[in-house]
Amino acid sequence: MTSVSKENYLKLIYAHKQRSNESVTTSILAQDLEVSNAATSEMAKKLYSSGLVTYRKYKGLELTQKGTKIALDVVRRHRLWELFLMKVLGLSWAEVHDEAERLEHISSEKLIDKIDEYLEYPILDPHGEPIPNKDGVMPEVPKSIKLSEGKIGTRYELTKVDDRGSDLVMYLNQVGMGLNKRIYIVEKYSFDNSVVIKFDGKELSLSEKVAQHLFIIKTN
Amino acid sequence: MTSVSKENYLKLIYAHKQRSNESVTTSILAQDLEVSNAATSEMAKKLYSSGLVTYRKYKGLELTQKGTKIALDVVRRHRLWELFLMKVLGLSWAEVHDEAERLEHISSEKLIDKIDEYLEYPILDPHGEPIPNKDGVMPEVPKSIKLSEGKIGTRYELTKVDDRGSDLVMYLNQVGMGLNKRIYIVEKYSFDNSVVIKFDGKELSLSEKVAQHLFIIKTN
DNA sequence: AATCAAAGTTAAGCATACCTAAATTAATAT
DNA sequence: ATATTAATTTAGGTATGCTTAACTTTGATT
Ligand SMILES: [Mn+2]
Ligand SMILES: [Mn+2]
Ligand SMILES: [Mn+2]
Ligand SMILES: [Mn+2]
Numbered sequence: 163m164t165s166v167s168k169e170n171y172l173k174l175i176y177a178h179k180q181r182s183n184e185s186v187t188t189s190i191l192a193q194d195l196e197v198s199n200a201a202t203s204e205m206a207k208k209l210y211s212s213g214l215v216t217y218r219k220y221k222g223l224e225l226t227q228k229g230t231k232i233a234l235d236v237v238r239r240h241r242l243w244e245l246f247l248m249k250v251l252g253l254s255w256a257e258v259h260d261e262a263e264r265l266e267h268i269s270s271e272k273l274i275d276k277i278d279e280y281l282e283y284p285i286l287d288p289h290g291e292p293i294p295n296k297d298g299v300m301p302e303v304p305k306s307i308k309l310s311e312g313k314i315g316t317r318y319e320l321t322k323v324d325d326r327g328s329d330l331v332m333y334l335n336q337v338g339m340g341l342n343k344r345i346y347i348v349e350k351y352s353f354d355n356s357v358v359i360k361f362d363g364k365e366l367s368l369s370e371k372v373a374q375h376l377f378i379i380k381t382n
Numbered sequence: 383m384t385s386v387s388k389e390n391y392l393k394l395i396y397a398h399k400q401r402s403n404e405s406v407t408t409s410i411l412a413q414d415l416e417v418s419n420a421a422t423s424e425m426a427k428k429l430y431s432s433g434l435v436t437y438r439k440y441k442g443l444e445l446t447q448k449g450t451k452i453a454l455d456v457v458r459r460h461r462l463w464e465l466f467l468m469k470v471l472g473l474s475w476a477e478v479h480d481e482a483e484r485l486e487h488i489s490s491e492k493l494i495d496k497i498d499e500y501l502e503y504p505i506l507d508p509h510g511e512p513i514p515n516k517d518g519v520m521p522e523v524p525k526s527i528k529l530s531e532g533k534i535g536t537r538y539e540l541t542k543v544d545d546r547g548s549d550l551v552m553y554l555n556q557v558g559m560g561l562n563k564r565i566y567i568v569e570k571y572s573f574d575n576s577v578v579i580k581f582d583g584k585e586l587s588l589s590e591k592v593a594q595h596l597f598i599i600k601t602n
Numbered sequence: 603a604a605t606c607a608a609a610g611t612t613a614a615g616c617a618t619a620c621c622t623a624a625a626t627t628a629a630t631a632t
Numbered sequence: 633a634t635a636t637t638a639a640t641t642t643a644g645g646t647a648t649g650c651t652t653a654a655c656t657t658t659g660a661t662t
Contacts, residue, residue, distance in 0.1 A: 167619065188640065201620055203641050208618090220627060220640060250470070251496040261493055268484040276471040387649060408610065421650055423611050428648090440610060440657060 163212070166267045169236045170195065171205055172214060173266075175225055176233035185222030234298035239266040239274050241287035241294075246277050248288045255288055255323075255340065256331040288341055290322025290377060309357060310373035312347045318378035319344050330375055337366060344381060383432070386487045389456045390415065391425055392434060393486075395445055396453035405442030454518035459494050460486040461507035461514075466497050468508045475508055475543075475560065476551040508561055510542025510597060529577060530593035532567045538598035539564050550595055557586060564601060 164172075174194050178186040188202040195202065210217040214229035225233055243262040247253040253261065269277075275296070278284075285301040287293055292303045306321050320343045325331040334340060339361065348365060349358040355370035368376070384392075394414050398406040408422040415422065430437040434449035445453055463482040467473040473481065489497075495516070498504075505521040507513055512523045526541045540563045545551040554560060559581065568585060569578040575590035588596070 165618075197619085198621060199640065200622080200642080205619080206641095247493070251493070251500060253493065253496060257490075257492065261490060264488040265485075268488060270477075270481060272477065273467070273471070273473065273481055276473060280471060385648075417649085418651060419610065420612080420652080425649080426611095 164232060167205070168209065168212075168214070169232065169267050171202075171209060172225065172229055172233040173236045173240070175215065175223055176230065176237065179225065185216075185224040187222045191223070231298055234294045234300075236266050238294040238296075238298075239269055241291060242274060242277050242281065242284075243269070244287045244289070245281055245284055245293070249281065254335060256325075256335055258288060259325065286321070289325060290320075290341060304379050306377035306379045308374050309345075309347075309359075309368070309376040309378050310355065310370060312357070312378055314347050314350055317344060317346050317381050319381045320376060321379050322377035324375040324377070330372065333372075338362060338364070339366070345378070384452060387425070388429065388432075388434070389452065389487055390483075391422075391429060392445065392449050392453040393456045393460070395435065395443055396450065396457065399445065405436075405444040407442045411443070451518055454514045454520075456486050458514045458516075458518075459489055461511060462494060462497050462501065462504075463489070464507045464509070465501055465504055465513070469501065474555065476545075476555055478508060479545065479551075506541075509545065510540075510561060524599050526597035526599050528594050529565075529567075529579070529588070529596040529598050530575065530590060532577070532598055534567050534570055537564060537566050537601050539601040540596060541599050542597035544595040544597070550592065553592075558582060558584070559586070565598070 171191065174191060175186050178184075178190060178194075188206055189199055191202040191205075192199045206215070206217045206223055209215040209223065209229070213226060214232065215223045215225055217223045240262045243265045244258040247258045247261055248255065278296075283295075284293055286303065290306065292301050294300050304321075309318075309320075312318055320339065320341055323331060323334065323341070339345075343361050345359045345361040347357060348360050350356070351358075355373070356367055357370075357373045358365060358367045360366075391411065394411060395406050398404075398410060398414075408426055409419055411422040411425075412419045426435070426437045426443055429435040429443065429449070433446060434452065435443045435445055437443045460482045463485045464478040467478045467481055468475065498516075503515075504513055506523060510526065512521050514520050524541075529538075529540075532538055540559065540561060543551060543554065543561070559565075563581050565579045565581040567577060568580050570576070571578075575593070576587055577590075577593045578585060578587045580586075
């Protein structure tokens with residue numbers, strides 16, 4: 163009924179809606195999935211006739227309840243695997259995503275439940291994203307802000323990295339920055355919107371671009 | 383270059399050779415994979431032109447060195463996953479095989495290495511089968527015999543279960559029999575070749591069929 | 603050696619998920 | 633309103649891995 167491809171589509175439609183709160187176009191899907199527009203247009207029809215999305219030609223796609231349920235389940239499997247691989251097997255932050263991208267499609271419910279149990283029903287994945295529970299309910303998590311929106315002279319904790327296109331994660335690994343690190347905003351320069359932070363005793367300057375992809379919450 | 387299907391074919395060709403030491407026919411593959419003869423005949427051609435098997439029409443298939451390398455790698459991934467899932471996540475003996483059958487195709491080398499490391503470079507999977515190392519070398523393990531060939535009044539240890547068609551494993555779970563259990567052969571009846579064994583203080587009668595699918599090694 | 607059944611292969615076709623190129627619709631600018 | 637451009641869909645085609653039905657080869661029986 164579903165398939166690897168369909169699950170990836172559903173997950174992406176879900177993710178897009180989370181970010182923009184708008185229905186997603188076939189072109190956006192094509193870009194994200196690195197396939198042709200023709201491919202996504204066709205898939206739109208198939209998802210529609212399976213009752214997983216609403217879709218009208220030239221308008222976008224939106225998940226139905228049925229589609230949302232599957233998307234959330236894929237998200238759950240993805241995030242549990244990411245956390246598991248990192249915590250238990252010591253894969254790096256940068257590696258877990260690609261691995262999870264495949265594992266999410268072939269894990270039995272039983273296996274996922276065991277992983278969930280092993281990790282003691284975690285709420286956040288290693289990228290700081292919430293993990294839906296078995297019933298597709300997202301846990302409440304403190305709202306994070308972009309580092310670029312943080313205040314000078316304030317302490318924060320890094321809770322999330324938007325790492326689509328994973329150079330960023332590799333860079334962060336390199337400089338020793340990572341999830342749950344405590345940081346202090348030393349300075350913000352308005353001429354290029356760069357941000358200087360302090361963590362682990364070191365100072366580090368981050369470009370606007372980077373600062374917009376790191377998410378933080380205030381800490382004591 | 384390879385694919386899930388191809389990897390499954392190669393693994394099966396390898397397994398067949400291990401058992402019978404003969405080249406495998408397309409019909410046998412068809413039976414084992416539950417696909418048509420036509421499908422395996424076609425795949426034989428494809429594997430041949432990829433240089434993974436030798437194949438002459440109406441004769442069987444045999445792995446080339448290149449094919450053997452891949453087969454062993456799939457076997458390695460399969461067995462490491464089985465052991466990992468059982469030891470770490472507590473999946474049952476009966477469950478790990480099906481899960482591993484899918485995981486074996488989508489795990490990066492890095493991930494498999496991490497699992498290997500985590501398990502401290504194990505030599506046997508939970509079915510008592512040897513795990514090839516990274517270079518495709520099978521470890522030396524004591525040769526087991528079928529329970530049906532065991533001697534009355536002798537102590538053995540269950541080291542392996544041939545569980546293609548997994549009713550057997552479920553049955554064993556039910557009666558409390560499992561890998562590494564010590565058993566004692568109480569009686570063998572020639573009228574139906576059934577075997578009566580004793581383990582954990584209990585006596586249990588096993589049919590010829592079952593006794594031919596359990597493998598044991600002599601123990602003190 | 604001729605016959606016949608079983609084993610194995612080929613032929614034709616289907617589903618999935620892609621592709622490129624052509625056609626259509628929508629949005630924007632004049 | 634019309635024309636131009638950009639976004640999107642459709643048409644026609646490919647690769648993979650299957651299917652059933654028809655055909656061929658093998659090898660066992662007489
Ligand atoms: Mn991820
Ligand atoms: Mn995926
Ligand atoms: Mn197995
Ligand atoms: Mn498999």
